[in-house]
Amino acid sequence: xxxxxxxxxxxxxxxxxxxxxxxxxxxxxxxxxxxxxxxxxxxxxxxxxxxxxxxxxxxxxxxxxxxxxxxxxxxxxxxxxxxxxxxxxxxxxxxxxxxxxxxxxxxxxxxxxxxxxxxxxxxxxxxxxxxxxxxxxxxxxxxxxxxxxxxxxxxxxxxxxxxxxxxxxxxxxxxxxxxxxxxxxxxxxxxxxxxxxxxxxxxxxxxxxxxxxxxxxxxxxxxxxxxxxxxxxxxxxxxxxxxxxxxxxxxxxxxxxxxxxxxxxxxxxxxxxxxxxxxxxxxxxxxxxxxxxxxxxxxxxxxxxxxxxxxxxxxxxxxxxxxxxxxxxxxxxxxxxxxxxxxx
Numbered sequence: 001x002x003x004x005x006x007x008x009x010x011x012x013x014x015x016x017x018x019x020x021x022x023x024x025x026x027x028x029x030x031x032x033x034x035x036x037x038x039x040x041x042x043x044x045x046x047x048x049x050x051x052x053x054x055x056x057x058x059x060x061x062x063x064x065x066x067x068x069x070x071x072x073x074x075x076x077x078x079x080x081x082x083x084x085x086x087x088x089x090x091x092x093x094x095x096x097x098x099x100x101x102x103x104x105x106x107x108x109x110x111x112x113x114x115x116x117x118x119x120x121x122x123x124x125x126x127x128x129x130x131x132x133x134x135x136x137x138x139x140x141x142x143x144x145x146x147x148x149x150x151x152x153x154x155x156x157x158x159x160x161x162x163x164x165x166x167x168x169x170x171x172x173x174x175x176x177x178x179x180x181x182x183x184x185x186x187x188x189x190x191x192x193x194x195x196x197x198x199x200x201x202x203x204x205x206x207x208x209x210x211x212x213x214x215x216x217x218x219x220x221x222x223x224x225x226x227x228x229x230x231x232x233x234x235x236x237x238x239x240x241x242x243x244x245x246x247x248x249x250x251x252x253x254x255x256x257x258x259x260x261x262x263x264x265x266x267x268x269x270x271x272x273x274x275x276x277x278x279x280x281x282x283x284x285x286x287x288x289x290x291x292x293x294x295x296x297x298x299x300x301x302x303x304x305x306x307x308x309x310x311x312x313x314x315x316x317x318x319x320x321x322x323x324x325x326x327x328x329x330x331x332x333x334x335x336x337x338x339x340x341x342x343x344x
Contacts, residue, residue, distance in 0.1 A: 012317045015226050019233025020241065030234045034304055045231065045304075049186055049296040050193075051224035055217035056292070057152070057194035058210070059131065064146040065153065071143045074269055074278035078147050081265045081286035082125040083158060089260060090122030091115075091166045093253035102249045110307035112172050117298050117311025118253060119166045124159055125151045126288035130281065133288065136327045137280030144281045151285070155293075156187050163297070175301055182300040186293055225316070228295060232313055235304040250314040255322060262287035262326045266337075276337050280330045288323055291315045 023030055036043050068075050094115040103111060126148075134144040160183045164176065201210045265286035269279035294312040302308040 007320075011222075011226055012229060012313075015229040016233050016317075019230040022230065023234030026234075030231070033231060034235065045228060045296070045299055046185065048224045048228045048231075049292065050190060052221050052228070052292040053186060053190045053296075054194050054197075055214065055221040057191055058198050058214065058217065060149050060152055060194070061145060061198075062149050062153070062195065064142070064149045066146075068146045068150055070146070071140065071274065071278050073272040073274045074143055074282045075147055075150065077265055077268045077272065077274070078282045078285050079150070079154075080268070081261050081282075082151060083154065083162070085264065086125075086257065086261050086286065087119065087123045087162050087166060090253065090257045091119050091170065093257055094118040095170065097253045098250070102252075105245055105249060107246075107307070112170065113302055113307030114250060114311045115170050116167055116172050116302065117294075117306070117308030118250070119170070120163055120297050120301070120308065121254070121289050121291065121294040121312050121315045122257060123163050123166070124155055124290035124293045125285055126290050130285050130288055133284040133323055133327055134281035136324075137284065137330045138277060139281035139284075140275070140277040143278050144285070147281070147285055152191065155290075156183070156191065159183055159187065159293075159297075178301050179297070182297045185300075186296040225292060225295075229313060229316065232295070232299075232304060232309055235309075246310070247314055247317070250311050251318055254315055254318060258287045258322050258326070262329075266330065266333075270337055276334050279337060280327075283330060284323065284326060287326060288319070289315055291319060 033044050098106065098114045098118065099111060106114065130148060131144060133139075134141065160176075160179050164179060167173075197213075198210065201213060205212075262283040266279055266283040269282050274282070291312060294315060295309065298306065298308040298312045
């Protein structure tokens with residue numbers, strides 16, 4: 001992990017301060033940016049989202065799908081957590097904490113929007129940073145690559161239906177046309193562009209050319225993320241100043257679901273007899289989120305000034321420290337994990 005990535009939480013915090021300040025002193029600029037949209041798609045944000053997502057998808061080799069059978073137990077556990085547990089557990093936690101326990105401390109007109117943002121955050125598994133987390137746990141790289149490639153493939157078809165279902169169960173109106181457009185713009189098109197770029201680079205310059213481009217694109221991806229956060233908090237600033245506890249309260253269900261899903265994935269891998277080098281990345285993939293997609297979808301569906309957009313940003317704020325804590329737990333518990341005989 002680069003120094004820039006290691007201190008992502010600090011950069012996010014500085015973007016929060018910068019965004020709130022700029023939104024307060026330059027409201028006209030943010031109104032102009034907010035108005036630059038076509039068919040409910042904000043053009044400046046769309047450009048930034050593509051800069052965030054495409055470099056991460058260039059890393060993914062979909063040929064790795066051929067290796068999913070090599071670690072079928074770990075693959076099965078992670079798929080179960082990502083698609084059958086995590087979105088639904090987050091929805092339940094959002095309803096419990098945001099819709100019930102914390103309801104009186106939050107703006108009444110944003111409760112459903114906060115819940116929607118948390119659901120969107122949990123509906124897409126991480127695609128990029130998980131390679132960092134896997135490496136820190138000495139995870140099996142082929143398992144990590146094949147699992148991420150499989151999740152990306154599933155996400156093209158499952159993201160919209162799961163989000164739509166859970167928003168519907170939350171009695172939140174689902175703008176299906178915008179949701180489908182978001183999937184096309186922020187999943188299908190970036191995947192296609194990234195894979196075409198990847199194949200061309202490998203064909204013309206090999207892996208060296210690919211790695212050279214990634215060294216340029218990866219910092220650009222993080223800068224685009226931070227620029228998007230400045231815009232978000234430029235629109236959200238007044239609300240945050242009036243309700244400073246909002247971010248802390250939104251963080252509670254996110255933290256609970258991260259540790260719950262990571263712990264469940266880790267224990268299930270041990271139960272089925274999977275090796276620790278697979279269980280570690282499985283737990284981390286099961287717990288982390290594709291927050292770049294979540295931010296894009298929340299903005300498209302509910303707008304810059306929505307509680308949904310703010311809820312997804314809280315996921316970005318706590319991503320690095322909470323996932324590093326999961327890495328620490330996985331590494332410290334390795335001797336306990338391996339005390340159980342592994343299945344053959």
